[in-house]
Amino acid sequence: MSLKIKLVIVIHEDLFKQDMVIIFKLAIDPLNLHGKNIDTAEEKEINELFVCELRAQYNIEFDNKKNLETKASSIIAISGTVAALLFGFGTFIISRVDPTYHFFMYILALLMISVTSVTASIILSIFASTIQKYLVVADHRAFYKGQEFDKETWEKYCYSNKNIFNMAIANNYFRCIEHNARINEKKAKYVKFAQILFFCGLAVLPILLAVIFSNNPNIIKN
Secondary structure (H helix, E strand, C coil): CCHHHHHHHHHCHHHHHHHHHHHHHHHHCCCCCCCCCCCCHHHHHHHHHHHHHHHHHHHHHHHHHHHHHHHHHHHHHHHHHHHHHHHHHHHHHHHHECCCCCCHHHHHHHHHHHHHHHHHHHHHHHHHHCCCCCCCCCCHHHHEECCEECHHHHHHHHCCCHHHHHHHHHHHHHHHHHHHHHHHHHHHHHHHHHHHHHHHHHHHHHHHHHHHHCCCCCCECC
16 A cells, blocks of 8 residues: 555544554654655655644644633633732621621622632632643654763664655654643643633622622621
């Protein structure tokens, strides 16, 4: 089966997994052709286009990483400000509202729900913005054994056939995309729940004010 056919059948998952076994082997030993002839101009063009498509998806995952961490940082900043205001407002309510007011315990409960929601939003956003171990295609550590530079591995990649090198890079792209996408999905869940909790904390405030002033507008002690 020619490389052209192998690259076209990516839509068939099972067959594609079988074909990728060859790429895994080539990634380990880029100079070993395993009897495959991939030197035609057409196959080289297809190979390069395939790598370009993978590179685009790889870059998208890092763009998603940046966007998610930016959103997480914004939520931390806004939630921190709101949390500080809630603590101040809570102190005022506890010190000034008449404790004999029959809705006093409901006021405290709503205040605690609001503060807890906003605080939880900050914690989830911190989790989303923490440094994760993203994979890169060309990791310099692959060319080191401990602290020593691995010249043999370096020469294999430097002097390997261009198509074989591209196939090895394609394998690395697949591995990096899958790993980085899973990390981004986890970050996205943190950001999503952080946003929900933040808005829930804000939604409680009108209810809290309504409970304080609706039945008895004179419950604030002088």
